[in-house]
Amino acid sequence: MPGAAGCARPVDVARTQEWQAEGRGMNGAFHLLPPSASDAAGRYDTLMLVEFLVTGFVALGVAFMIVYFSVRYRRDSDADRSAAPAGGRKLEIAWIAIPLLLFLCAFAWAAYDYARLYRDPPGAMPVFVVAKQWMWKLEHANGRREIDELHLPLGQPVKLVMTSQDVIHSFYVPAFRIKQDVVPGRYTTISFTPTEAGEFHLFCAEYCGTEHAAMRGRVVVMRPDQFAAWLQQGDAREGMAARGFALYRRYGCSGCHEAQSSVHAPDLHGLLGRTVHLQDGRSLVADEAYVRDSVLLPKKEVVAGYAPIMPSFAGQIAEEDLLAIIEYLRSTGGGDARAGH
Numbered sequence: 001m002p003g004a005a006g007c008a009r010p011v012d013v014a015r016t017q018e019w020q021a022e023g024r025g026m027n028g029a030f031h032l033l034p035p036s037a038s039d040a041a042g043r044y045d046t047l048m049l050v051e052f053l054v055t056g057f058v059a060l061g062v063a064f065m066i067v068y069f070s071v072r073y074r075r076d077s078d079a080d081r082s083a084a085p086a087g088g089r090k091l092e093i094a095w096i097a098i099p100l101l102l103f104l105c106a107f108a109w110a111a112y113d114y115a116r117l118y119r120d121p122p123g124a125m126p127v128f129v130v131a132k133q134w135m136w137k138l139e140h141a142n143g144r145r146e147i148d149e150l151h152l153p154l155g156q157p158v159k160l161v162m163t164s165q166d167v168i169h170s171f172y173v174p175a176f177r178i179k180q181d182v183v184p185g186r187y188t189t190i191s192f193t194p195t196e197a198g199e200f201h202l203f204c205a206e207y208c209g210t211e212h213a214a215m216r217g218r219v220v221v222m223r224p225d226q227f228a229a230w231l232q233q234g235d236a237r238e239g240m241a242a243r244g245f246a247l248y249r250r251y252g253c254s255g256c257h258e259a260q261s262s263v264h265a266p267d268l269h270g271l272l273g274r275t276v277h278l279q280d281g282r283s284l285v286a287d288e289a290y291v292r293d294s295v296l297l298p299k300k301e302v303v304a305g306y307a308p309i310m311p312s313f314a315g316q317i318a319e320e321d322l323l324a325i326i327e328y329l330r331s332t333g334g335g336d337a338r339a340g341h
Contacts, residue, residue, distance in 0.1 A: 169204045173219055
């Protein structure tokens with residue numbers, strides 16, 4: 001059966017051989033790390049190198065001491081054992097405190113770099129990703145769609161807004177050093193800036209079924225002028241915001257959330273990036289996940305001062321339509337839009 005488990009398609013075999021050759025280097029040379037093509041890659045490579053050197057130094061030191069003491073204090077050696085120390089409080093404190101300090105420093109460094117992936121940089125370009133068995137479906141704000149390919153401008157911050165249509169997938173680009181789980185029923189985001197032009201491999205790094213190994217693609221980083229020209233090519237489509245506005249009206253959102261509506265419902269214009277106060281006393285900043293939950297699980301986080309009268313649209317609206325509505329709300333302004341998203 002074509003495409004069944006254990007049966008490789010010719011294109012897959014050729015692509016796998018090409019990637020294996022690239023991993024070894026075309027001249028057969030071994031490369032410890034893949035290409036570094038994003039702002040995150042250099043940070044993570046530096047962290048890994050420092051941790052490798054520190055742990056390697058400690059391992060060599062321990063190995064040396066084991067060999068030294070084994071030889072120096074062997075059974076028939078002339079070592080003086082008459083005044084063997086009964087304790088060593090300072091040594092005990094040192095071998096506890098120094099490793100603990102090193103571990104805490106590594107944790108703080110890694111946590112800081114990790115948090116930067118989820119901090120939206122000013123002017124980040126949104127790209128919407130829907131994963132399904134076994135492909136990546138991507139859409140740009142102007143409505144240009146891609147399957148298993150992602151074109152990006154060089155030097156432009158990018159924010160991926162991702163969800164899954166079926167099972168858990170994982171968006172993994174080795175050259176960017178980014179890997180983010182894509183989960184059904186929720187949105188996950190990740191931000192980065194491409195720093196090298198070229199083509200880079202895209203994989204699913206979470207086993208997602210029979211054709212998991214075939215769920216791969218490429219990321220193409222282009223000069224900004226080339227990307228702008230590419231973005232306008234292909235079939236003419238309405239932008240995501242325009243499509244989102246049509247869906248906003250089709251699903252009846254405008255009947256309750258517009259200023260002239262007779263229904264007492266929150267104003268959604270400029271919602272993204274705005275602080276929302278809830279009935280239970282909590283506050284949050286509205287993001288894509290909050291909008292999704294408000295549509296599918298409207299009683300989960302009810303806005304203060306409003307009755308929980310909104311019906312659930314679970315099972316009635318597709319993920320692509322939700323993303324388009326979110327892009328429309330982004331286009332109406334607010335904190336998120338002013339930040340360039």
